[in-house]
Every structure is written in structure tokens, then in C-alpha cells.
Amino acid sequence: MTAPKYDVIAIGNAIVDVMAPCEDALIEELGLNRGGMTLIDTEGARRLYEAMGPAREISGGSAANTLAGLAALGAKCAFIGQVADDQLGEVFSHDIRAAGIDFTTPARADEPPTARCLIFVTPDGQRTMNTFLGASQFLPPAALDETAIADAAVLYLEGYLWDPEEPRSAMRRAIGVARAAGRKVAFTASESFVIERHGDDFRSMIKAGLIDILFVNESELATLTGEPDFEAGLAQLAPDLPVLVATRSEKGAVALMGGIRGEVAAEPIAKVIDTTGAGDLFAAGFLSGHVKGESLENCLTRGAVCAAEVISHYGARPEADLQELVAKRLG
Amino acid sequence: MTAPKYDVIAIGNAIVDVMAPCEDALIEELGLNRGGMTLIDTEGARRLYEAMGPAREISGGSAANTLAGLAALGAKCAFIGQVADDQLGEVFSHDIRAAGIDFTTPARADEPPTARCLIFVTPDGQRTMNTFLGASQFLPPAALDETAIADAAVLYLEGYLWDPEEPRSAMRRAIGVARAAGRKVAFTASESFVIERHGDDFRSMIKAGLIDILFVNESELATLTGEPDFEAGLAQLAPDLPVLVATRSEKGAVALMGGIRGEVAAEPIAKVIDTTGAGDLFAAGFLSGHVKGESLENCLTRGAVCAAEVISHYGARPEADLQELVAKRLG
Numbered sequence: 001m002t003a004p005k006y007d008v009i010a011i012g013n014a015i016v017d018v019m020a021p022c023e024d025a026l027i028e029e030l031g032l033n034r035g036g037m038t039l040i041d042t043e044g045a046r047r048l049y050e051a052m053g054p055a056r057e058i059s060g061g062s063a064a065n066t067l068a069g070l071a072a073l074g075a076k077c078a079f080i081g082q083v084a085d086d087q088l089g090e091v092f093s094h095d096i097r098a099a100g101i102d103f104t105t106p107a108r109a110d111e112p113p114t115a116r117c118l119i120f121v122t123p124d125g126q127r128t129m130n131t132f133l134g135a136s137q138f139l140p141p142a143a144l145d146e147t148a149i150a151d152a153a154v155l156y157l158e159g160y161l162w163d164p165e166e167p168r169s170a171m172r173r174a175i176g177v178a179r180a181a182g183r184k185v186a187f188t189a190s191e192s193f194v195i196e197r198h199g200d201d202f203r204s205m206i207k208a209g210l211i212d213i214l215f216v217n218e219s220e221l222a223t224l225t226g227e228p229d230f231e232a233g234l235a236q237l238a239p240d241l242p243v244l245v246a247t248r249s250e251k252g253a254v255a256l257m258g259g260i261r262g263e264v265a266a267e268p269i270a271k272v273i274d275t276t277g278a279g280d281l282f283a284a285g286f287l288s289g290h291v292k293g294e295s296l297e298n299c300l301t302r303g304a305v306c307a308a309e310v311i312s313h314y315g316a317r318p319e320a321d322l323q324e325l326v327a328k329r330l331g
Numbered sequence: 332m333t334a335p336k337y338d339v340i341a342i343g344n345a346i347v348d349v350m351a352p353c354e355d356a357l358i359e360e361l362g363l364n365r366g367g368m369t370l371i372d373t374e375g376a377r378r379l380y381e382a383m384g385p386a387r388e389i390s391g392g393s394a395a396n397t398l399a400g401l402a403a404l405g406a407k408c409a410f411i412g413q414v415a416d417d418q419l420g421e422v423f424s425h426d427i428r429a430a431g432i433d434f435t436t437p438a439r440a441d442e443p444p445t446a447r448c449l450i451f452v453t454p455d456g457q458r459t460m461n462t463f464l465g466a467s468q469f470l471p472p473a474a475l476d477e478t479a480i481a482d483a484a485v486l487y488l489e490g491y492l493w494d495p496e497e498p499r500s501a502m503r504r505a506i507g508v509a510r511a512a513g514r515k516v517a518f519t520a521s522e523s524f525v526i527e528r529h530g531d532d533f534r535s536m537i538k539a540g541l542i543d544i545l546f547v548n549e550s551e552l553a554t555l556t557g558e559p560d561f562e563a564g565l566a567q568l569a570p571d572l573p574v575l576v577a578t579r580s581e582k583g584a585v586a587l588m589g590g591i592r593g594e595v596a597a598e599p600i601a602k603v604i605d606t607t608g609a610g611d612l613f614a615a616g617f618l619s620g621h622v623k624g625e626s627l628e629n630c631l632t633r634g635a636v637c638a639a640e641v642i643s644h645y646g647a648r649p650e651a652d653l654q655e656l657v658a659k660r661l662g
Contacts (some may be wrong), residue, residue: 020429029358049425052429054390054430054648055425055426056387056389056646058388059385059388086418087444088418094383096385096387098384176506317385319352
């Protein structure tokens with residue numbers, strides 16, 4: 001087998017984040033799910049946008065953010081996701097391509113518009129996300145570039161996108177393509193509500209050995225395993241997963257790989273500005289080391305460095321030179 | 332005469348800024364006018380956007396930025412400007428209204444799209460602006476809310492918008508409405524190229540006493556007066572202007588009002604991140620004091636504080652609490 005063209009190809013939501021600072025009182029007043037991700041419809045988007053302060057728009061989407069981190073770290077990446085043929089679709093497409101990521105999924109001509117996520121950031125840096133999925137949920141299996149998937153060392157899938165039907169079919173098909181080509185499949189659980197709705201799918205895929213690398217946070221691990229105890233949750237999943245990475249916010253992260261256990265503390269930072277993208281960039285850092293065959297410890301440190309960078313400013317895409325930060329930290 | 336409904340009503344470009352950091356080499360490679368503002372067409376916008384790195388979108392427009400500062404400082408404001416009926420138009424409209432500014436100019440249904448300004452920010456914080464004017468240049472005189480103009484203490488006009496024909500007619504009409512209602516007219520020269528093209532208009536309006544407050548920077552002052560010497564330029568204009576404010580970047584600013592001269596140094600800041608909006612926010616600070624009848628010195632200090640805030644982060648709209656910053660500085 002020749003070296004793959006891509007280190008990582010990802011399928012994910014193609015979203016533009018609309019971000020604004022807000023006071024805690026507004027979160028309560030609007031009845032938002034503080035710190036979580038909630039799906040909203042057109043009317044919900046109108047209502048929340050009206051209540052939002054002056055905002056800024058920065059491309060987002062969980063898997064797309066991870067790729068932006070990977071590309072910044074020198075990995076060769078491609079993205080598959082659905083935008084509409086509109087201005088926000090142009091913004092998303094420009095930003096991901098400008099990050100050096102191949103993105104060729106054709107824009108969708110019809111309504112609904114490109115996905116946006118209305119993100120309210122409270123003074124503690126916590127983000128409360130409200131996603132209007134728009135075009136993103138209509139990614140059809142036919143839009144997959146199967147040649148590219150077969151030619152990527154890792155296929156990275158975003159759990160959020162397991163919820164809508166068409167992208168779920170597309171991702172199932174992509175897993176088949178990657179497997180047939182002897183590639184690895186990485187999956188990020190994204191959010192507990194996804195696991196509540198589709199936990200049986202995930203558990204059976206894990207049992208069937210279809211997932212090589214799983215990213216979860218503490219609460220997703222508990223939801224997925226039914227184990228409120230963190231260690232018990234890890235112990236339950238580990239036998240069926242070649243690589244299991246569990247992030248714990250300010251408590252750092254734990255990874256298990258082939259019987260080896262690694263742990264990393266969160267990187268100290270001056271001030272948490274906006275936690276949007278913390279998990280996405282942790283995954284980016286981890287995978288950037290993993291595809292190069294680095295030690296589990298190095299992979300975890302890379303993850304912690306990238307997560308720390310992204311929460312030190314607004315927006316879920318890296319701004320500082322990640323290669324330099326990682327090089328400095330790993331010495 | 333009863334107290335006016337608005338402190339300031341402004342007519343300006345309705346622009347969304349598309350901003351990205353870039354290295355100095357790219358400015359040269361693309362042949363950009365470093366530190367200046369250049370008008371670009373559809374093809375120019377396509378070419379530059381393609382060359383630009385991952386960006387963020389933040390509402391801009393010179394006079395609109397000034398109003399955002401004024402509103403943040405507690406002034407009652409209204410904006411008149413032309414967006415198209417598209418997503419960037421929604422972004423601009425949302426952001427200005429969310430800042431507490433009345434904005435009722437109807438969106439334009441046809442092509443071209445809403446204006447955007449592609450801003451390349453070099454490591455020294457200098458911004459190089461490339462503006463696709465789009466819908467903004469089609470602001471028709473009929474779109475003026477004349478009742479609102481007559482009911483504002485100050486009509487604030489943006490020089491950039493003097494260049495396209497329709498808005499120029501609209502602004503001439505607005506000056507007439509403001510004058511007839513006994514209101515003040517403030518004008519910002521915006522950029523030397525505007526003065527090169529329309530200097531005769533400006534000089535004759537100043538001579539005719541149609542402008543009460545003029546904002547210029549050093550190079551605009553030189554272009555307007557033909558005097559390379561700063562003091563000579565001031566001396567030439569001062570007799571015909573009730574208030575003349577000249578900003579000098581890191582050298583601070585000078586103002587002349589009814590024979591009184593005031594000066595202010597630039598506020599010290601930790602690091603210049605992005606100079607976009609420095610002049611706009613200086614004008615906001617100055618006017619916020621002027622409409623309250625504060626001393627020339629206080630008006631200048633307010634200007635310096637607001638300019639310092641906006642250049643300490645990306646984007647030309649204020650992020651910190653300007654009222655608090657001003658209160659702290661004025662004691």
C-alpha cells in the first residue's frame with residue numbers, strides 16, 4: 001500500500017459560528033442550555049439572533065475545526081460537508097480552503113441556507129451553542145468523494161452529524177469505504193444528546209470493531225457506558241477500542257492505547273476567553289501526533305497545547321502558530 | 332426647540348469587514364496599498380479573497396463604527412446606509428441594531444450584494460483595506476429619513492461615501508435638512524483619495540459654513556489644504572470651522588474650537604493588534620463629549636481612550652466597556 005494522500009479526511013457539519021459575549025442573566029432569560037449544544041429551527045434562530053448582542057462570524061463546525069488544527073500542524077487534510085450556495089457558504093468554503101484543507105463538496109442550490117451556530121459566551125468563557133443546521137443536514141451519500149476517503153490514513157467522523165438521516169447514511173458508507181481500503185476510523189461523540197439518541201448505533205459499531213479511535217468527554221463517556229464512574233466507563237470501553245481518548249476540561253485528559261494508559265494535565269493559560277472548540281482542537285493535537293506514530297504522552301500533550309490555544313481567544317479555529325507552540329512544549 | 336431625539340445620526344457605508352492577519356510579503360505580492368483604502372470590483376474581490384487566509388467577519392463601515400462607539404458611550408444614535416437583502420446585509424443590520432442604534436433604511440433587493448471590506452492586518456497591526464462597495468454605493472436620496480435627520484443634534488457624514496454619486500446627492504440633501512432644522516453637521520474626510528477627487532466640494536462647503544465639525548488625519552489635512560506643514564494646514568482651515576479635529580496616529584490629536592486649542596497624546600496600550608477603526612472611534616469619543624458640552628480637553632481624551640480600545644483587538648467596533656474606560660480615565 002502506498003502512502004495515503006491525506007493524513008485525515010473528515011466528515012462534519014459545515015457551520016459558520018456567530019459569536020457574541022453575553023451576561024449570565026441572558027442565558028437564563030432565554031432559557032438556553034448553558035454550556036451545551038441545542039438544535040434550533042428557523043424561528044428559534046430568528047428569536048435568538050434578535051436577542052444576541054453585536055457578533056462576529058468565524059467559521060466553525062466540530063470536525064472542520066479539528067481539521068483546521070491538524071492542517072496548522074502540517075497534516076494533509078480534506079473535508080466533506082454540505083454548505084448552501086450563499087454568502088455564509090462562501091465564507092465557510094473560503095476559510096477551510098484558506099487553511100490548506102481540500103474541500104470539494106458541491107454547494108447545495110436550494111433552501112435551507114448554510115448552517116450557523118449562535119454562540120453566547122458568558123464572562124467565564126463558557127460557550128452556549130444553538131445550532132441551525134440548515135444545509136448541513138442534507139449531506140447526501142452521493143456527495144462523498146470515495147477515492148479521497150480510501151486515500152486517507154484516518155477517516156474522522158463527527159457525532160453531531162450522526163443525528164440527521166442523510167449524513168448518517170453518508171457516514172456509514174464512508175466507514176465501509178475506509179475499512180475496505182484498510183484505513184482507520186476515528187469518531188468524536190460530540191455531545192451527550194447524540195449518544196442518548198444514537199447510543200445503540202455507537203455501542204454496536206464499537207463492539208463490531210468499526211471504530212479505531214474514539215474521542216469522548218466525561219459526560220459523553222458516562223452516557224455511552226451507563227457508568228457514572230469515569231474509570232469504570234473507561235474500563236468498559238477500552239477492550240473494544242484500539243485508542244480511547246477521554247477529555248476532562250480543566251482536569252486534563254486520559255488516553256488508553258493497547259494496554260498503555262497516558263494522562264495529561266490541562267495547559268495553564270492566563271484567562272479562558274471562549275471554550276468553543278476546546279474538544280475539537282484537543283482531537284486535532286492528539287491526531288497530529290498519532291498519525292506520525294508519536295508516543296501516547298506526546299499525542300496527549302499536543303492535544304492539551306492546542307486546546308489551550310483555542311480557548312484563549314474567540315472562535316474555534318486556531319490563531320497562533322500551533323507548530324511553534326507544540327515544538328516549544330515538546331522541546 | 333425641544334431636545335432632539337438623537338444625539339447623532341450618521342450616513343455611511345454599510346460594510347461587513349472580512350479580516351485576516353497576513354505577513355508583509357503578501358501585501359507586496361498582491362500589490363496592495365499598504366495602510367490605505369482601495370476600492371475593488373467583483374473580480375478584485377474574488378482575487379483578493381482567494382489570496383486571503385482564514386478570516387473573520389465583523390461589521391464595519393467608518394461612520395457605523397463611530398456610531399457603535401457613541402452608542403456604547405450612551406449617546407442616542409441612528410444610522411442611514413444601504414445593505415442588500417442578503418446574509419451579510421442581515422449581519423450588518425443585526426450588529427448595528429444590537430448596538431442600540433436605530434437603523435431603518437430598507438435593504439435593496441437587487442444585485443450587487445452587501446458591501447464588504449477585505450482587510451489584511453500585518454504583524455505591526457496596520458490594516459490594508461480593500462473595499463467592494465456593492466449595495467452601499469446605491470443609497471438613494473429617497474432612503475433618507477428626513478424627520479430623523481431634523482431630530483438629531485449632529486448629522487455625521489462619512490467622506491468615503493462622497494465618492495459614489497447617489498449617496499453624495501443623498502448627503503447633500505441631508506445637509507440641507509439638518510441646516511434647516513438648525514442642527515450641526517460633522518464630516519470625516521475618511522481618506523486622502525476622496526479629497527483628491529472631491530476636494531473642491533469639501534473646500535467650498537467649508538467656506539460656505541456648511542460644516543461645523545471636521546475630522547481629518549495628518550495626510551488628509553495636507554491634501555485638503557495643499558499645505559505639507561501640519562500647523563499651517565490647521566491655521567488655514569480653522570477660521571472657517573467651528574470645530575476642527577486632526578488625528579495623528581501615535582502622535583495623538585489636536586483640536587481647535589473657537590480660538591481654543593487642545594492637544595492629547597495617544598493612550599499607551601500594551602500592543603497594537605489591528606488599527607482598523609482607530610479614527611472612527613476617536614471621532615466617537617470626541618463627539619460623545621462634544622454633544623454633552625464637555626471641555627475640548629475632555630473630548631480629546633475621550634477620543635484617545637476609544638481609539639486605544641479599538642486598536643487593541645481585531646475589528647473596528649468596541650469590545651470593552653467604553654463608558655467604564657472613559658470614566659476611569661477622566662476620573
